[in-house]
Amino acid sequence: MRRRGSLKWDRYDPSVLPCWVADMDFDMADPIRRAxxxxxxxxxxxxPLRRSRPPDRLVADAFAERMEKRYAWSVDPDCTLVVTDLVQALYAAVTALTRKGEGVAVQVPTYPPFRGAIEDTGRQVLAWPANPGPGGYGWDLGWFSQDPRPPAKLLILCNPHNPTGRMLGRKELSELADHVVRNDLIVVADEIHADIVYDGRVHIPFASLGPEVSRRTVTLQSATKSFGIPGVRCAVMHFGSRALLERFTAVVHPRLLGQCGIVGIEATLAAWRDGQEWFEAVLAHLQGMRDYVCAVLRAEMPEIRLHPPQATYLAWLDCSAMALDRPAGDFFLHQAKVAFSAGQTFDPQSSPFVRMNFATSTTIIDEILDRMRQAIRHR
Ligand SMILES: Cc1ncc(COP(=O)(O)O)c(C=O)c1O
Known part of the structure; x- marks a missing residue:
């Protein structure tokens, strides 16, 4: 992993085991390698030109085929822009679909670039707080009626959710959809983790909940999380109506988004068309890792609490019972030589939390868990 020159493995010194940024430690799928x-x-x-068409159109077609096949969701490839990455798409959507000073709601804790996309563009962050319940984290719709100031114009919805691993089900999504329609909100639905769902669950694209929902939703997706290829920089941005697409392009011309390179395009096409067997094997491994990590933490480190993630290869570890005198991320980095993503980067109040990435081998996860155990024992 270190020879590959990756952000995950090269940020910290070699004595540190990384389980922070959402990148997997596996070999890439053969169809992608071949492509x-x-x-x-x-x-x-x-x-490039493919079958007389610009190759990004093939990505839009492949995205539409995939959404139909996996979720029975009909997508218009002509309302799909192919961009380089989801964070770019998010900044562009917030810029084009809201004005400076307007409120943008976001589930908290939140993937840090979401907050960045709101603050860096001069909009106001409306932090929609998670409530831990017996079934995991949830976001209470009552929060909207407490009248956040300024009122939300746009909601950034992350489902499945990074960092908690919560996957919203049909009932919660339908209630949210009703609220969104009633209050005329635009939704940017980041569904990058949609494939990585456990226990036979099936992801529900937010925009698939009906035409009124779709026409106000921008869906962001890519093959990069599921197939472990974030370096190829290729993502899609789907607009649920032509009107929404036109509203977007009137402010941000697609040329401003650049163009995805041919490597990203061919890698994405190979992943979506021929990578399923590889992906199923990885998903089975990830579910095993999720179960293993949860079982070890519960049995041997009860001072760390978590809701087992229903999706994603990320676990949101609540270390508040350890009553540390510093952020949990610092503690584990220095005492265990394990690099998690620090809780406070997802929410200023979450310094007793860390986000663990368990998309690695059993050997590495055992070493990580062992280092955590020792550090807790000797604290
Ligand atoms: C929810 C979510 N959105 C977006 C991204 C980043 O996507 P990209 O690399 O395409 O910007 C990540 C990466 O971890 C993520 O978890």
Whole structure:
């Protein structure tokens, strides 16, 4: 992993085991490797054209096919922009679909760039707080009626949710959809973790909940999380109506978003079309890792509490019972030589939390758990 030169493995010194940024430690799927190697072997790095069409249109078609097949959700490829990454898409959507000073609601704790996309563009963060319940974290719709000031114009919805691993089900999504329609909100639905769901669950795309929901929803997706290829930089941005797409492009011309390179395009096409077998094996491993991590923490480190993630390869660990005198992320980095994502980067009040990425081998996870155990014992 260190030889590959990755953000995850190279940020900290070699004595530290990383389980922070959402990147997986597995070998890439063979169909993706072949697709990328094929480009290189053929020296095929010209301005690309595929079947007389710009290749990003093939990504839009493949996205539409995939959504239909997996979720019975009909998507118009012509309302799909192919961009380089989800964070870019998010900044662009917030910029185009709201004005400076307006309120943008976001589930908290939140993937840090969501907050960045609101603050950096001069909008106001309306932090929609998670309530821990027996079934995991949830977000109470009553919060909206407490009249946040300024009122929300746009909601950034992350489902499945990073960092808690919570996956909202049909009832919660339908209630949210009713609220969104009644209050004329725009929704940017980040569904990058949609494939990585456990125990036979099936993700429900927010925009699939009906035409009124769809026409106000921008869905963000990519193959990069599920297939462990975030470096290829290719993502899609789907607008649930032509009117919403036109409202967006009137402010942000698609040319301003740049174009995804041919490596990202071919890797995405190979992943979505031919990578399913690889993905199923990885998903089975991840579910095993989720169960293993939860069982070990429960049995041997009861001072760390968590709701087992229903989706994602991320676990949101509540270390508040350890009563540490510093953020939990600092404690584990220095005492255990384990790098988690620090809780306070997801929510200023969450310094007793860390986010663990368990998308690795059993050998590495055992070493991480062992280091945590020792650090807790000797604290
Ligand atoms: C919810 C969520 N959205 C977006 C991203 C980043 O996507 P990209 O690399 O395409 O910007 C991540 C990465 O961890 C994520 O968890």
């Amino acid at each position: 990328v190697a094929g480009l290189s072997a053929a020296g095929a790095f010209h301005y």
